[in-house]
Amino acid sequence: MLATEQMSRVLIVGQRDLMAPVITELQRQRLFHIEAFVEDEREENEGFRIGVPLEGAGETSERLLRIRSITAAFSVRPEDFSPAKRVRESELKAEIEQGLPAIEKEVKDLLSGRTDLENRGKELDQKIEALAPFADMPVDLALLRGYENLTFFSGYISKKLEPAVPHDSFYSETKRGRLLVLAVPAAYRQDIERKLLDAQFQAVPIPDEEGTATERMDEYRAQREQVQTELAGISGKLEDLRKKHSEFLVACDELLSLDAERSEAPLRFATTDHAFIAEGWVPTHLAGTLRERVLAVTDNRVFVADQEADREKDHPPIEFDNIDFAKPTQLLMDVYSRPKYTEVDPTLFVAIAFPIFFGLILGDVGYGVVMLVASFVLRRFLKGFEEAGMLLTVVRNCAVSSIVFGFLYSEFLGFAIPGLDSTLPSRHLNIGVTDHGYVHDPAIPELLIMTAWVGIVYITLGRMLGILNYARYGHGSHKVIGILANVGWIMVMWGILFMLWSAFPMPLMPDLTGFPAIIGGFSIPFIIGAVLLVVGTVFIVRESVLELVELPTVLSHVLSFARLMGVGLSSVAIAMVINFITIDLMIKPHLEQFSIIGVLFILFGILVFIFGHLFNIVLKLLIGGLQCLRLNYIEFFTKFYKGGGEKYNPFGMKRRFMED
């Protein structure tokens, strides 16, 4: 309870020829978190070297690379498949030996054929483009070249040119501008070139073709179409192959990945010439199973030792140990940091508090129902994504909490629920509501005090967990000082509260102003508060004088919980404004005076109503979620939690297509 999984250090020692079966077994178990061996100068590491990959590692990697190139060409991902039945590794291996080379060749041929055709298509496109300007010319293009005494110019020109030399010209209007084809005697070539330059002539080469441009273009277009058909044929064949083989390929990918993972495992072991040592971590309650299985596959020829991790000295990887309800919240813990081995695991409290905070912010029955439905619908689409599933479970819990608090606040899409008074302080603001027959009266001071109470309780809880931390894992004088410092923080907070209660009457808080003054004009509660404050401060100072700087956080962190009210009020305000604009200003008046334009207004009003509220939900889901997270991370965790534990990541990838 409130602690991470108890871990054991496991040592496996054996002859090198037993390494492969041991690795295979470890991979199958998915329990053993390998602690990588580091070659260094330390005495106990003398004589050990990092292991070398198992035989066949290179071949496996190469094959994996080839398979991945095919799956990339098919753009298939393992997530797209939900295998109906799992295959046995040995069977698939045989299939790979037989089937894979053929598939590979087929795909390779098709792909190279496709590339050739694509290049051919591009070539044709270029030719057609080069011919296009000459489409209007009724002359065989072969006639425009190969003369000794004639020079041809062709290109775009903005105005017509009348050179004072013997010439023949042809103009045509094309898409890119006016095309000029000019024939002059070769003797005037330089003269004409200068003139053309002045007229900003852009030369276009005359295509090296036989026949008129139109004829050639028609022929090339026909060829282009042919290429297109062939390409479609190849795509079709590839698609067929994809349909036929992609599941097999993905399974091969998994098999080879497993192989590669196995072959590379020795890189994390310590080895000598004849033996290997694998060191790692296993949850203590599973250490026995692991040992039995490893011994079984090696006929008791390896040595397996396990020892419970020492909470003070060891730094094992961290695996959460939570009840099912709190498990999805581990995701939120991982965003911050996993607990250290010597730390209380607060996941359970976060799992409870997070939805409550969220409900306090977005307490609205309508919004809660929308979120609940959304979380179930999204779950359908996001099957197979573990983290998304966890997040959706958190959202679901928040949605349920929203509905509950919606009833407590009496809110439905910003309206008051008819006939239901709000149990909690009312958040109904006075926004365009006078003609609904009731006048709202938001209880802001009460809301403020209510959120402050949430803060007081939660921060006290945090400090109590701090005490638990020291009580469990501290030692010596440090333990006592640490515990007292946390007690001191609680005393300071409650001392200030007592002093406030005795000075001011506040709603939702005990009123201690009535006590008579006795010593120096101060009443008993005030004196109790002052004593708590002073003694608490002394406890804090005993741990560290620097902590005095943190004293104002007693107030600021409690007041920080006012965001539960602030963000909540803003969501209520937006909802009420949407309702006012759409219902009171657009829909209602036009329902009373019916007209064609009125119908449009009503439809538009309904649209704004729907999208406005959806927008508000999304906005508050983000902001509310972030604020609740922050209240946990900053106001709660800073009291006792540091984090920084390494994630327990057992050796062995997850199998989806292979049998275990």
Added chain:
Amino acid sequence: MAVEELGLMTLEMVEASQLGMKAIAAALAVSLTGFATAWAMQNIGSAAVGATAENKDVFGLVLLLTVIPETIVIFGLVVALLLIF
């Protein structure tokens, strides 16, 4: 009317004026703290995105650092609400 001409104020006018002053004070409390928060978060936020780009693991930590200045505007809101209600 006569009162206005004489440059005097009735009790109602004083009260109304006080209400207005309160409203202005509340607006200032929220808006100035809002600006302060925005300015602080702008700097932290850009640095945080940079840090996350370099190392994804710090996301939780920098998210936390980014939202720290929010407390300023929350205090502004508390003061404003206390002024009005």
